Amino acid sequence: MNIYDISKRAGVSIATVSRVLNNSSRVSEKTRQKVLSVMEECGYTPNAFARGLGLNSMKTIGVMCSDSSYPYQAKAVYFIQQQLRSYGYDCILCCTGDEYLHKKEYCDLLLTKKVDGIILVGSGYISQKPEENRFITETAQKVPVMLLNGHVEGDNVYCIVTDDERSMEKAATYLLEEGEGQELLYLYNALSDSGRRKIQGIKKACEKKGMDPEAARIYYFDGYHEDIPRIADFLHQLSEKGINFNKILCSDDSLAMGALRYAYQEKLQVPEKLQIMGYGNSMLVHCCNPQLTSVDTKEEIMCRTLVDTLLHVLDGEEKPAIQVYSGELMLRGTTLSRK
Amino acid sequence: MNIYDISKRAGVSIATVSRVLNNSSRVSEKTRQKVLSVMEECGYTPNAFARGLGLNSMKTIGVMCSDSSYPYQAKAVYFIQQQLRSYGYDCILCCTGDEYLHKKEYCDLLLTKKVDGIILVGSGYISQKPEENRFITETAQKVPVMLLNGHVEGDNVYCIVTDDERSMEKAATYLLEEGEGQELLYLYNALSDSGRRKIQGIKKACEKKGMDPEAARIYYFDGYHEDIPRIADFLHQLSEKGINFNKILCSDDSLAMGALRYAYQEKLQVPEKLQIMGYGNSMLVHCCNPQLTSVDTKEEIMCRTLVDTLLHVLDGEEKPAIQVYSGELMLRGTTLSRK
DNA sequence: ATGAAAGCGCTAACAA
DNA sequence: TTGTTAGCGCTTTCAT
Numbered sequence: 001m002n003i004y005d006i007s008k009r010a011g012v013s014i015a016t017v018s019r020v021l022n023n024s025s026r027v028s029e030k031t032r033q034k035v036l037s038v039m040e041e042c043g044y045t046p047n048a049f050a051r052g053l054g055l056n057s058m059k060t061i062g063v064m065c066s067d068s069s070y071p072y073q074a075k076a077v078y079f080i081q082q083q084l085r086s087y088g089y090d091c092i093l094c095c096t097g098d099e100y101l102h103k104k105e106y107c108d109l110l111l112t113k114k115v116d117g118i119i120l121v122g123s124g125y126i127s128q129k130p131e132e133n134r135f136i137t138e139t140a141q142k143v144p145v146m147l148l149n150g151h152v153e154g155d156n157v158y159c160i161v162t163d164d165e166r167s168m169e170k171a172a173t174y175l176l177e178e179g180e181g182q183e184l185l186y187l188y189n190a191l192s193d194s195g196r197r198k199i200q201g202i203k204k205a206c207e208k209k210g211m212d213p214e215a216a217r218i219y220y221f222d223g224y225h226e227d228i229p230r231i232a233d234f235l236h237q238l239s240e241k242g243i244n245f246n247k248i249l250c251s252d253d254s255l256a257m258g259a260l261r262y263a264y265q266e267k268l269q270v271p272e273k274l275q276i277m278g279y280g281n282s283m284l285v286h287c288c289n290p291q292l293t294s295v296d297t298k299e300e301i302m303c304r305t306l307v308d309t310l311l312h313v314l315d316g317e318e319k320p321a322i323q324v325y326s327g328e329l330m331l332r333g334t335t336l337s338r339k
Numbered sequence: 340m341n342i343y344d345i346s347k348r349a350g351v352s353i354a355t356v357s358r359v360l361n362n363s364s365r366v367s368e369k370t371r372q373k374v375l376s377v378m379e380e381c382g383y384t385p386n387a388f389a390r391g392l393g394l395n396s397m398k399t400i401g402v403m404c405s406d407s408s409y410p411y412q413a414k415a416v417y418f419i420q421q422q423l424r425s426y427g428y429d430c431i432l433c434c435t436g437d438e439y440l441h442k443k444e445y446c447d448l449l450l451t452k453k454v455d456g457i458i459l460v461g462s463g464y465i466s467q468k469p470e471e472n473r474f475i476t477e478t479a480q481k482v483p484v485m486l487l488n489g490h491v492e493g494d495n496v497y498c499i500v501t502d503d504e505r506s507m508e509k510a511a512t513y514l515l516e517e518g519e520g521q522e523l524l525y526l527y528n529a530l531s532d533s534g535r536r537k538i539q540g541i542k543k544a545c546e547k548k549g550m551d552p553e554a555a556r557i558y559y560f561d562g563y564h565e566d567i568p569r570i571a572d573f574l575h576q577l578s579e580k581g582i583n584f585n586k587i588l589c590s591d592d593s594l595a596m597g598a599l600r601y602a603y604q605e606k607l608q609v610p611e612k613l614q615i616m617g618y619g620n621s622m623l624v625h626c627c628n629p630q631l632t633s634v635d636t637k638e639e640i641m642c643r644t645l646v647d648t649l650l651h652v653l654d655g656e657e658k659p660a661i662q663v664y665s666g667e668l669m670l671r672g673t674t675l676s677r678k
Numbered sequence: 679a680t681g682a683a684a685g686c687g688c689t690a691a692c693a694a
Numbered sequence: 695t696t697g698t699t700a701g702c703g704c705t706t707t708c709a710t
Contacts, residue, residue: 002703013681018705028679048453049397050703052388053686058452060431067417074413078406081434090452092399093432095420112384113397113429228625257626264628286567287596287626289603341687352697357689367695389687392702 001044010038021046052114061310062110063091065121066098070225071254071282072299076121076148079303087311089116098124104135111142117310119146126150126193144313146306150193151322158313159322160306162297164194167327168201168249169208171277171295174329175247176209178336179275183244187235187259188251189221198251198279217245221255231258232265239266246274253278253285253294260288260334276334279327290333298325340383349377360385391453400649401449402430404460405437409564410593410621411638415460415487418642426650428455437463443474450481456649458485465489465532483652485645489532490661497652498661499645501636503533506666507540507588508547510616510634513668514586515548517675518614522583526574526598527590528560537590537618556584560594570597571604578605585613592617592624592633599627599673615673618666629672637664 003021007014012031019027020035027035038044052058061084065073081091092115094106103125110118118139125147127133137154139145147159176182186202188195203213219238223230235248235258250256256278260270268274270290278285281296302325309319331337342360346353351370358366359374366374377383391397400423404412420430431454433445442464449457457478464486466472476493478484486498515521525541527534542552558577562569574587574597589595595617599609607613609629617624620635641664648658670676 004703014704015681015683015706016679019680022705026679031679045451047392047703048451049388049391049395050686051705053386053392053688053703054705056388056686058388063432068407068420069410069413069417071408071410071413074408074410077432078408078434081407081432085433090431090433090448092429093402093416093420094424094429095417109429112387114387226622226625228622254622254626261625261628283565283567283593284626286565286600287593287623289600289628343687353688354690354697354699355695358696361689365695370695386687389702390689392687392704393689395702 001042002047006035006038006042006044009042010035056114057116058114059088060090060092060113060115062094062107062113062115062118063121064094064096064103064106064110064118064125066096066124068093068095071284072252072280073121075282075299076303079300080119080121080148080307083304083307087307089311091119100127100132107135107139111139115143116314117144117146119148119306119310120150121148123150123192123194124190126152128196144310146310148302148306153321156313157321158306158309158319160302160309161322161324162194162302163324163326164197165201165204167295167297168198168279169205170201170327170329171279172202172205172249173208175249175275175277175335176205179246179271181246182209182211183217184247184249185217185219185235185238185243185245186249186251187219187221187231187255189223189225189255190251191220195251202249217243221258225252225254228254228258228261231255232261235259235262236265247277248274249277249279251279253280253282253292256292256294256334257284257288260292270334271336275336281330285330285332288334293332293335294330295327296330297327301325340381341386345374345377345381345383348381349374395453396455397453398427399429399431399452399454401433401446401452401454401457402460403433403435403442403445403449403457403464405435405463407432407434410623411591411619412460414621414638415642418639419458419460419487419646422643422646426646428650430458439466439471446474446478450478454482455653456483456485458487458645458649459489460487462489462531462533463529465491467535483649485649487641487645492660495652496660497645497648497658499641499648500661500663501533501641502663502665503536504540504543506634506636507537507618508544509540509666509668510618511541511544511588512547514588514614514616514674515544518585518610520585521548521550522556523586523588524556524558524574524577524582524584525588525590526558526560526570526594528562528564528594529590530559534590541588556582560597564591564593567593567597567600570594571600574598574601575604586616587613588616588618590618592619592621592631595631595633595673596623596627599631610673610675614675620669624669624671627673632671632674633669634666635669636666640664 007017096102096106140156151159206213248259259276278294281294285292435445479495490498545552587598598615617633620633624631
């Protein structure tokens with residue numbers, strides 16, 4: 001069943017059928033109805049490949065992330081997919097891992113598949129080495145590239161980012177001001193673009209409190225973010241080494257889960273003896289006792305904006321290259337509350 | 340840049356170029372090298388749409404799930420995507436929600452997009468009403484349909500399932516045998532196919548212990564699985580109503596998080612006063628104190644098997660219609676350990 | 679408003 | 695082993 005069959009049965013030419021298919025206005029209402037009813041009768045659906053060949057688009061967007069099972073990315077992928085569908089677009093999902101070459105290869109793969117645009121989820125796609133970001137601007141010469149939480153300058157590249165530096169600065173400032181002492185430890189496990197911005201925020205907060213930002217207790221946990229027991233161990237080792245802290249700020253809620261486990265193992269009361277703060281405001285904040293203070297990064301609205309922006313760009317409209325959202329501190333039981 | 344350009348520059352016909360593209364053995368090594376080098380030079384990649392039109396396939400698989408941000412589904416989608424890619428296939432992700440019509444519509448949409456196969460993630464795709472499962476068998480007349488944790492009979496439908504009934508029976512039996520009394524409460528929040536099998540397992544365990552399976556304390560939490568505070572409230576209300584329990588078995592780890600919150604709010608010591616068991620063995624098991632006893636459902640191996648099976652089917656091989664995996668009890672701190 | 683016909687870039691049957 | 699050629703099912707230009 002193809003366009004010829006329909007045209008015969010409807011007593012028109014294939015051109016007319018095609019026009020109906022593409023909602024052209026240059027078809028009389030009468031013939032349009034006739035053609036539509038024949039299509040209905042036959043249960044006809046146009047061949048997507050042939051259509052793609054003619055239109056040079058199959059209305060699909062490539063969505064890349066390092067690992068879509070990570071809570072943040074999982075949410076992002078979900079929101080993006082939903083929003084794309086509302087515009088009639090589908091998404092091809094690619095989990096690239098963290099290696100530069102894989103990222104680049106997947107990008108090329110998606111171009112080969114002739115997607116209409118590419119979305120990079122997470123700041124892991126931005127490197128400090130400019131040459132490792134070139135694949136993004138190069139890709140953008142073919143299709144619009146959208147970055148969620150990453151920033152790179154280039155034609156046809158659009159960035160939707162959280163103001164991680166300011167958000168982390170706010171979070172750290174809060175902790176430094178609450179409770180006794182300023183033994184703040186910052187724990188992170190991603191060396192990404194946003195990871196670096198977060199660290200800047202921490203240092204800024206320290207500086208403003210008259211502390212030496214270079215002496216800030218900033219530690220990198222080199223392991224899988226879901227490996228809660230190892231995170232706890234890591235903190236234990238730091239403490240064994242004589243590093244003092246009574247406040248832990250984490251780059252991610254799951255790291256904070258490790259911090260809570262550490263507190264439990266060491267029988268440190270939270271928040272009296274140890275304050276803990278996460279980042280992301282994921283479902284994990286409710287999975288612990290007391291509940292976790294965290295920073296809400298407005299993920300859903302960011303994803304919707306990202307997709308809206310992309311679709312406007314595909315429509316040829318002008319759009320801002322960067323759109324920044326601010327994080328919001330969600331105070332809960334793992335931190336002391338302001339008197 | 341197309342196949343004609345390449346053929347001209349390489350001094351061969353387009354048929355030969357096409358053969359090289361498709362790894363045909365009917366090309367001399369010399370011309371193959373010549374053609375390949377020209378392709379390389381020109382940075383040529385074949386047009387995927389034209390290729391799809393000719394081959395009637397673009398090597399894409401449709402992956403449907405209700406909400407890819409739910410931890411179980413997020414993991415499944417990730418494993419499936421990775422395994423598909425290792426075979427050179429890509430996946431189009433669709434989040435359908437729970438409504439029957441949406442599921443059916445997405446299925447049709449994927450067929451329209453001419454995917455080579457469809458994977459349904461989660462038992463939510465199976466209804467008790469046979470007419471609501473018909474879209475699956477109908478779809479299977481066009482492309483192979485794979486079910487992860489759902490079971491339906493039909494040509495070209497392949498099911499990879501956890502033995503939820505036996506697994507839940509094992510879990511419930513364990514709880515009934517440990518500690519004082521048999522006040523076991525079963526909490527679930529999905530009325531899906533596997534949800535029903537789990538309940539059967541609970542009843543069976545009760546029966547074998549000489550209890551009336553119809554009197555079993557089986558409760559449905561009608562809410563979002565991530566809404567931990569509401570789950571805790573729900574348990575509180577049950578207890579207010581005079582329903583006694585000192586053991587809670589949950590259909591899902593996130594429900595168990597709610598149970599732990601409840602215990603915390605009521606100051607019930609876990610596991611001494613209240614034993615809690617989850618299902619799924621997700622990262623959440625490490626996010627609480629004590630750590631959560633749960634049932635490991637072998638998600639990764641199931642997903643790999645699913646994709647392997649699909650690819651063999653696409654190759655025309657014969658494959659079993661059902662493959663069943665057993666769950667494994669992972670004992671941790673929220674349950675009493677066997678003496 | 680409608681139709682004829684020339685692509686789009688590839689595959690594959692058939693011929694050589 | 696290689697080339698010729700007829701599709702695949704659609705879009706779109708150019709007539710009418």
